Amino acid sequence: MNREALDARLDPKAVAWLDQALAEAGEAGKAQDNVAVPKWELRFAAAGRHCGQDNADDVRTLLLQHAAADVATLTRLYHQGAAAERRAVLLALPHRVPGPEALPLIEDALRTNDTRLVEAAVGPYAADHLDPHAWRHAVLKCLFTGVPVAAVAGAEHRAHGDAELARMLTDFASERTAAGRSVPPDLHRVLNMTGEES
Amino acid sequence: MRIFDPHIHMTSRTTDDYQAMYASGVRALVEPSFWLGQPRTSPASFYDYFDALLGWEPFRAAQYGIAHHCTLALNPKEANDPRCTPVLEELPRYLVKDGVVAVGEIGYDSMTPAEDVALAAQLQLAAEYALPAMVHTPHRDKLTGLRRTIDVVRESNLDPEHVLLDHLNETTVKDAAESGSWLGFSIYPDTKMDEDRMVSVLRDHGTDRVLVNSAADWGKSDPLKTRKVADAMLAAGFSEDDVDKVLWRNPVEFYGLSGRLQLDVPAPQALHEGNSILRGGE
Ligand SMILES: [Zn+2]
Numbered sequence: 236m237n238r239e240a241l242d243a244r245l246d247p248k249a250v251a252w253l254d255q256a257l258a259e260a261g262e263a264g265k266a267q268d269n270v271a272v273p274k275w276e277l278r279f280a281a282a283g284r285h286c287g288q289d290n291a292d293d294v295r296t297l298l299l300q301h302a303a304a305d306v307a308t309l310t311r312l313y314h315q316g317a318a319a320e321r322r323a324v325l326l327a328l329p330h331r332v333p334g335p336e337a338l339p340l341i342e343d344a345l346r347t348n349d350t351r352l353v354e355a356a357v358g359p360y361a362a363d364h365l366d367p368h369a370w371r372h373a374v375l376k377c378l379f380t381g382v383p384v385a386a387v388a389g390a391e392h393r394a395h396g397d398a399e400l401a402r403m404l405t406d407f408a409s410e411r412t413a414a415g416r417s418v419p420p421d422l423h424r425v426l427n428m429t430g431e432e433s
Numbered sequence: 434m435r436i437f438d439p440h441i442h443m444t445s446r447t448t449d450d451y452q453a454m455y456a457s458g459v460r461a462l463v464e465p466s467f468w469l470g471q472p473r474t475s476p477a478s479f480y481d482y483f484d485a486l487l488g489w490e491p492f493r494a495a496q497y498g499i500a501h502h503c504t505l506a507l508n509p510k511e512a513n514d515p516r517c518t519p520v521l522e523e524l525p526r527y528l529v530k531d532g533v534v535a536v537g538e539i540g541y542d543s544m545t546p547a548e549d550v551a552l553a554a555q556l557q558l559a560a561e562y563a564l565p566a567m568v569h570t571p572h573r574d575k576l577t578g579l580r581r582t583i584d585v586v587r588e589s590n591l592d593p594e595h596v597l598l599d600h601l602n603e604t605t606v607k608d609a610a611e612s613g614s615w616l617g618f619s620i621y622p623d624t625k626m627d628e629d630r631m632v633s634v635l636r637d638h639g640t641d642r643v644l645v646n647s648a649a650d651w652g653k654s655d656p657l658k659t660r661k662v663a664d665a666m667l668a669a670g671f672s673e674d675d676v677d678k679v680l681w682r683n684p685v686e687f688y689g690l691s692g693r694l695q696l697d698v699p700a701p702q703a704l705h706e707g708n709s710i711l712r713g714g715e
Contacts, residue, residue, distance in 0.1 A: 272525075272526055277529050280526075280529045280530055280531070281529055281531065282531075283531040283695075284531050284692065284693050284695075288531075288695060291531075315526060317484075317487035317488060317530045317531065317532060318487060318488035318489075318491070318492065319531065321488075347488075347489070348489075349488060349489060349492045350492075351492065
């Protein structure tokens with residue numbers, strides 16, 4: 236989301252707050268300030284209450300971009316963040332980290348049962364870097380926890396021709412059927428993507 | 434009827450409790466950080482707990498249509514263990530989080546010098562971070578503890594009107610009210626206050642600045658006590674508006690001092706079979 240589109244959703248007070256926050260983020264790493272926590276990182280934590288929770292993901296992503304946050308900063312912000320901050324870090328990964336160095340954050344998020352984090356973890360960064368086994372489990376986890384498969388980036392591409400994923404999905408479906416429970420509709424969508432219909 | 438439980442330890446409660454609370458009208462709650470029954474031995478153990486109060490627990494609550502906020506602090510009991518006191522240095526980075534609406538629970542347990550230090554330091558943090566403070570009064574030697582608490586608040590930079598004195602009863606309400614602070618009453622199944630005594634206090638004292646909570650945790654306690662007080666108030670002739678003031682508007686006003694309350698949690702969808710509290714694998 237660009238700045239103009241975001242501003243259209245903010246009230247004047249929030250716009251002023253964001254101006255100041257982005258200016259501080261732009262100074263990240265430059266000033267040799269001895270403050271325990273850089274100012275823009277406090278803004279990163281407080282974004283929800285100043286700009287509204289619905290805009291918090293976009294505001295935080297923008298802050299990370301202006302601060303040119305590297306993998307070390309992203310990792311620290313993730314580990315020190317509340318769930319909403321962790322989510323923003325996950326969403327920013329594809330734009331900020333070209334290589335697989337940030338995979339531990341994705342793996343951490345996929346270990347949680349918080350669907351806000353699971354959903355953010357299965358974005359383009361996971362599509363590019365997650366190994367096949369972990370990726371299959373991530374897809375299965377989405378089906379278990381009710382995260383829509385539409386959130387799984389590159390699903391069509393990665394699922395195609397994945398016989399192992401097809402087997403896991405088929406087994407999961409029969410387990411549910413045996414228990415007299417319904418099979419999540421998204422399961423068939425992914426199974427179709429594999430092209431390995433059994 | 435809308436209910437705000439201003440003091441409840443949901444970490445110790447089940448999803449059945451969340452469901453029953455929603456059904457009885459609870460739409461918002463505050464979970465103060467406290468002792469977990471088993472003493473902690475390292476600061477990292479606190480940070481995982483704080484993270485849960487800022488992550489997993491609000492997520493769980495939201496699934497049941499309940500807005501979850503928390504208060505964070507080093508509790509007085511563990512403030513006596515030097516292995517835990519480094520938590521005080523890390524607290525500032527937690528106090529800026531969106532879900533934190535006060536510093537708490539702080540106060541006295543055994544009234545030791547270490548507790549004096551932790552209480553004063555954390556009242557100072559509340560003042561610095563523009564947060565109110567949730568201060569409980571000790572279970573043992575309560576009136577002395579309350580008076581000492583009020584003195585420490587008076588010496589602090591925090592306005593008494595930004596302080597909630599909790600676990601009050603008939604013997605402590607007068608001193609607490611004169612201090613200018615908010616008045617919290619915890620309603621338990623057997624001990625401390627019950628709903629009928631609470632109604633008497635409300636009759637004598639009025640509804641101004643009074644908050645009622647269940648303080649439910651891992652001990653014998655009842656997460657529906659707030660509703661039971663509301664019902665007892667109505668039965669005793671209090672109006673719907675009185676009930677709304679004590680069980681919704683007063684806690685909203687007190688924790689609203691933080692500027693961080695977000696009460697618009699969507700009503701829960703019919704919880705999908707097997708996907709209710711997301712176990713991610715059963
Ligand atoms: Zn408590």
